[in-house]
Amino acid sequence: MKRPTAKLISGRQKFRKGNVYDVNCPSRAVLEHVTSRWGSLVLLVLLEGTQRFSELVRGIGGVSEKMLAQSLKALEADGLVARRVYPTVPPKVEYSLTKMGSEVAVHLRTLTDWVEDSISEVMRNRSRVEANKSAKPQPMQA
Amino acid sequence: MKRPTAKLISGRQKFRKGNVYDVNCPSRAVLEHVTSRWGSLVLLVLLEGTQRFSELVRGIGGVSEKMLAQSLKALEADGLVARRVYPTVPPKVEYSLTKMGSEVAVHLRTLTDWVEDSISEVMRNRSRVEANKSAKPQPMQA
């Protein structure tokens, strides 16, 4: 289950249900799978081709096997990733994108490309902000 | 227009620095801001126009004020969101997308649109998977 525990803040939304702005909409859940920390990177790496589990671990800096397995399961359940097991003596499992998976992954790649292209401008912004912070030590008092 | 040069990732690991596969790359951090649970929704909502804080709270189902403020601060620091304060007696603060922010938001919207369009197919997959699960009860306990 997702979040039956949380007290919902949602009440009057001017946005219609059935889209990502609605907490309970399934689209929101899928969006979160796709944009999740590891889910997004998995899709991006698989865009380069079929990969084995250990290749994914090495390809994605910083993932633990646990989180990778977890992300793969979610994406597989969503029908975005295909899992193929070879019944060989040393187990071999390959992951690849499904048709649907390729579609999202392409959109994700576009987004990522934008980020990588814009990173210098973003970083320039960040330094400027931090400079202001230290330059203005809170003139809060009267 | 996006990537004139090859940021080619040809299957072999030894993940090159400078792209999102590198844990320490700044691009990764920005990507995470943009794709984060609330960050992404903030950008999407702001794509519809300038909004006040409380409007954002109401527009995004399930967000707490704390997380919203936090997300807005991160996005502002990245230079994706502009914050405008009106020195009126009842405080009034408006948030809007910067030029950069609009660019990401558009990519994000593309991704979201895909999800909303494909949600039925995804859900069909999920039910199929769950059906298989209950059909093959694993020996968890006795």
Place this chain on the structure above:
DNA sequence: CGGTATCCAGCGCGATACTG
């Protein structure tokens, strides 16, 4: 190799209260 199960530290995030 490719998982899965368990433990547990950390912090994400919600609730509440206070400021301007």
Place this chain on the structure above:
DNA sequence: CAGTATCGCGCTGGATACCG
């Protein structure tokens, strides 16, 4: 209205150990 500060619970997710 638009935050900020503080507290604390619970889930996230890393480390470890163990099966097929």
